[in-house]
Amino acid sequence: MPDLDIETILAAQSGDEDASRVILERLQRPVLATIYRFLGTRFRKDAEDIAQDIFLKVFRAIGRFDPERGVKFTTWVYTFVRNHCFDILKKRRLKTTSMSAAGEDGDSWDLPDEGVRQPDAHIVNDELGSAIREALGGLGDDQRMVFVLREYEGLDYASIAQVMGISQGTVKSRLHRAKETLRDRLQPYLRAGA
Amino acid sequence: MSQDRQHPAGRPHDGEPHDGIWPGEAEWLRWEPPFEPSADFSDRVLGAMGSDRSTPSDGEAKDDIPQDDITLPRHILDAFEVPEPSPDFVERTFAAVWSDVGGSDHTVDDAAVGPPDEEAWEDRLDAYGVPAPSASFVTRTLAAIQAERGGGERDVQPPRPVRMHVVKSGARSGWAAAAAAAVLVGLGLFWWMSNRNGASDGPNDADLVVQAFVPPAADHSPTLTAIAMARVLDPSEQIAAAPDPLLLLAAGELGR
Numbered sequence: 001m002p003d004l005d006i007e008t009i010l011a012a013q014s015g016d017e018d019a020s021r022v023i024l025e026r027l028q029r030p031v032l033a034t035i036y037r038f039l040g041t042r043f044r045k046d047a048e049d050i051a052q053d054i055f056l057k058v059f060r061a062i063g064r065f066d067p068e069r070g071v072k073f074t075t076w077v078y079t080f081v082r083n084h085c086f087d088i089l090k091k092r093r094l095k096t097t098s099m100s101a102a103g104e105d106g107d108s109w110d111l112p113d114e115g116v117r118q119p120d121a122h123i124v125n126d127e128l129g130s131a132i133r134e135a136l137g138g139l140g141d142d143q144r145m146v147f148v149l150r151e152y153e154g155l156d157y158a159s160i161a162q163v164m165g166i167s168q169g170t171v172k173s174r175l176h177r178a179k180e181t182l183r184d185r186l187q188p189y190l191r192a193g194a
Numbered sequence: 195m196s197q198d199r200q201h202p203a204g205r206p207h208d209g210e211p212h213d214g215i216w217p218g219e220a221e222w223l224r225w226e227p228p229f230e231p232s233a234d235f236s237d238r239v240l241g242a243m244g245s246d247r248s249t250p251s252d253g254e255a256k257d258d259i260p261q262d263d264i265t266l267p268r269h270i271l272d273a274f275e276v277p278e279p280s281p282d283f284v285e286r287t288f289a290a291v292w293s294d295v296g297g298s299d300h301t302v303d304d305a306a307v308g309p310p311d312e313e314a315w316e317d318r319l320d321a322y323g324v325p326a327p328s329a330s331f332v333t334r335t336l337a338a339i340q341a342e343r344g345g346g347e348r349d350v351q352p353p354r355p356v357r358m359h360v361v362k363s364g365a366r367s368g369w370a371a372a373a374a375a376a377v378l379v380g381l382g383l384f385w386w387m388s389n390r391n392g393a394s395d396g397p398n399d400a401d402l403v404v405q406a407f408v409p410p411a412a413d414h415s416p417t418l419t420a421i422a423m424a425r426v427l428d429p430s431e432q433i434a435a436a437p438d439p440l441l442l443l444a445a446g447e448l449g450r
Binding site for chain 2 (some may be wrong): 010015017018020021023024028029032033036037044048051052055056060087128129131132133147148151152157171172173175176179180182183184186189
């Protein structure tokens, strides 16, 4: 996603209404999509309220954003998204299914057993969507956020590292493990696609 | 583990305080712990602590950890679709942001916001569910009713009669009439004493009292006074209609 131009950001920092609206319109979809994909469907009804809270925080703090520090504005906003979503999970004590537990107990997954059947073509979209949602939900919070930022939002490693507060090497290793897990979980669909 | 470590108390040590029973501090520090955790102990503990089990084994970019080299098919990832923002999301959020940051001249565009989402309210109401009665609720309740009925076949008690407020009559009403008559006589006597020396130029005390309660335009005619007296003296009116102090005062004219 192309970053917002510096003039718009500076204008919003000075309280310009139009510039603020431009920022909001530009970022509404990626912010909502990240919330939705990271928190999962159980937060579907709350996604817009959560996004609104995040934008409130962003605009309260927009005066502190310093373009000279080499951080993209969108990356800065994703930091708010990440922190707010992690806070929500922490407060609601949402328990995510761990991949290692699933590996020990395959019955906890709704995916079809290997070799039993292949996804039918006419229902593959719904089933695939459900499968990828559940597979993502089975990842750990850090892995899931890294994966969503990389694969869905298109952030580069450096930006993800800034959002997550980790090194780029850790970003890569978490991405690798997340994809490894998803590949195992989505094996029937990968074979069908091949 | 060596034999002297298992029995250190009597082992001599050069240059260290040793009481012959307990080892010195330097000797404690040289000992190996009685047992060591297995190599994967810390990994297992850390893995059990957090919801993100990948964290302890990420290796923080160690060389032996494979990098991001797996490519998942795009069509699979794209199957995770997300809903579009509501048409009024920007307007609502902008109104909230603008009021929060102190902007004062922004007004919400009602046309852009549109009507309230009734379905959203229904969803929220549906989410506020109540638990269904337990499966044994009816059975337990019926059993309790049966037990109570079989416990003594008690007669059904009639409802407790409600005591209605009734007007007092008889002796009490007689006392009330006597008290009202005494007040009347007292007022008349007061008026008569204040006027027995003849009419004066200004109003006397009784007139002032009466005028204080009766509007100037009030009818001071003997007819009104007679009606008031009749009401005061009629026993049937004494309780149903409380003595009117204005009329009682006006009735003092009779004693003139």
